[in-house]
Amino acid sequence: MEHDYGITLTVNGTAVSRRVPARLHLIDFLRDSLELTGSHTGCEHGVCGACTVRVDGQIVRGCLMLAVQANGCRVDTIEGLSDSKELAPLQKAFHEKNALQCGFCTPGMLLAAQDLILNSKKPTREEIRNHISGNYCRCTGYQAIVDAIEEVVNGKG
């Protein structure tokens, strides 16, 4: 039997109230109910990182959190963080360094990278690799992604 609950949260700065089934994942809520399809559903069990979004300022797996658990939270997705220009330096560097090909991993990768940039002074390439280790990219081989993040870290973005 489906059990529905009312939730109120702030998504990309806008207050949202909906009724959601308990079993609905945050990522499916964002993509299907709010039509914010920038964050992707990949493996749906926490391995690939394509669904990475920000909840109350911290990156999380959108497939490992229920929408009901986000009640009262502030959620930021790739759409909001692009519109606010917060990710603009990283997006420019990704573009210039060819740090994406198919682009499926990119929204999650950008959120993971920005998390490192916000919370670390001047990470080394090794630290960059460790921080994005939870985000799979099947196109680039990661080298260009690390190059792009490093560029922003070095303030050249």
Next chain:
Amino acid sequence: MAGKAAAKASLAERQALKAPAFAYAKPASLQEAFELLQNPDARVLAGGQSLIPSLNMRLSEPELLVDITGLPGLSGISLQGSSIKIGALVTHAQIEQSDEIKKHVPLLAQAVPHVAHAAIRNRGTLGGSLALADPAAEYPACAVALEAVLVVKNKTTERRVKASEFFKGLFETDLKPGELLVAAEFPVAAKSDRSVFLELARRHGDYAIVGLAAHNDRFAFLGVGDRPVLFSFKKSLEEAKRTLKADLKPPADLYNHAATKLHLAGVLLERAWNTTTA
């Protein structure tokens, strides 16, 4: 067209990993939580970083999830006499950022970067990891190596369990129905103590192939049995290696033969030895 859309939808349904239906409750007090946990088909939801994947894969089909993240009193890290008490709801990220843990429980501080990835460390909890008792997890081995004490409550009483007696087998602990793990107490490291945590994984943050939490002469291996496997090695590295080879019987996993795991456990032992005996 309709047929094509239907075919597409059923394909999506087949391929998607969606949790089965369940009810959800977020109690505001321990008492309320214990009432809800009377339901034998209720499961405790903390960070959900292991429970939700198991729901997505339908390995688990509870009737009710009891979200304990709103409970007061389970979130602190505090120095209490000769131990550091860590609340069950403390996240891996909070452990990683804690100066008290770096200073007083260096083994845990060394282990935490190996726990999954940043986005998962932001939600996963100490209590969740200990209560799940995944044999490849880091904290159970640390708790056993350090002789941590786990604090368990039910509706009426509180009891304290030694880590070595808490882990009973594969995903099996000493927790009884209706009980909740509320905290773990790790002894404060003395100046002369030597701790080292090592782990080998296919990708940083993935499940360990083999890991080792070593504290002085106590060597707790993870990923090599149905629970942390503890050895006491005192004399020489050669003797320790001989004992390990004779007594450790790791099961193979999807990617690694038992012999590979045994070999890698020996590699970690050798790497840890000089640190713990220095």
